[in-house]
Amino acid sequence: MKRIRQLLQGSPLKLTRAACIFALLGLALMSYSILDPRAIPVIVAMSVGHVFGISAFLCYLLAIVLDMRARATGQSVSQAPTDTSHDSHR
Amino acid sequence: MHSSWLGNVALLTAAAAASILITFLVRRPALGLTMKLWLLLGIGVLPALSAVTSTVTGMEATTHREFCGSCHVMAGHFQDSSNPRSQSLAARHSRNPFFGDRACYVCHADYGMYGYPVTKLGGLRHVYLYYFGGYWRMPLAEAERKIRLVKPYDNLNCRQCHTTTARVWRTVPDHESLRAELDSNRVSCASAGCHGFAHPFNKRTSAL
Secondary structure: OHHHHHHHHOOHHHHHHHHHHHHHHHHHHHHHHHHOOOHHHHHHHHHHHHHHHHHHHHHHHHHHHHHHHHHHOOOOOOOHHHOHHHHHOO | OOOOHHHHHHHHHHHHHHHHHHHHHHHOOOOOHHHHHHHHHHHHHHHHHHHHHHHHHHHHHOOOHHHHOOOHHHHHHHHHHHOOOOOOHHHHHHOOOOOHHHHHHHHHOOOOOOHHHHHHHHHHHHHHHHHHOOHHHOOHHHHHHHOOOOOOOOHHHHHOOOOOOOHHHHOOHHHHHOHHHHHOOOOOOOOOOOOOOOOHHHOOHHHO
16 A cells, blocks of 8 residues: 555655666567577566556556646646655666 | 467567557657557557467467477377387377377366366466476386376266267277276277277286
């Protein structure tokens, strides 16, 4: 529950970045299973790879929902200049 | 590695999705509508396409002889079936284009209604036994002595191609006299005295 609450309170940009990283991990596993089709790579791609992919898409959807909610309440959290975590990386 | 157009589609879509995602992570643009649509493509559409095509390609790869031979305990079976001079049942069937590169799968697949998932679950059991059941560390000679089929080979698999209703089959006296035993798998088509073992190299000399 704590994790879910943290996720819901997280900024859409952070969630989207997490989604990108999950998706990249999933894509890497799936691509590796094609290049090296042995038992473990194929099984890992079809299990862990798909879990990464689904997590990525869920994070992305959550980010969109949070962004829409923020826009509805008048807070523009998705704009890069107002995102403090984003600015701090610059 | 078996190159297939589906595998290429999986790699291309993965590369396209990765380029979108890396661009987003490096450039860190604002999350506007255009970016959201690009991300939908990079996180949703393209990875989904890549997942479907890589799954089909992966499942297809598991039916290839090289895949079965990729575990060292199957090296003897793989070498014998690939040997153009071997006269074992497995080798002769592997030289037949219908079996060819998928000979292990064609002969050992369960042909029941749920044959495909049942066969794949059996394959998962093999992987489990290999990595957690001690086969991983087992010398080849010991593996060839110890590893046996979990249940008697089903004659129905032979009968997928070799019909037992044709006149030629029925004119063989042994076929007719052993019909009940063959139907109930009490006598195997691939046994000594019948058509010989499929993989005779790992049988005791007395059994041949």
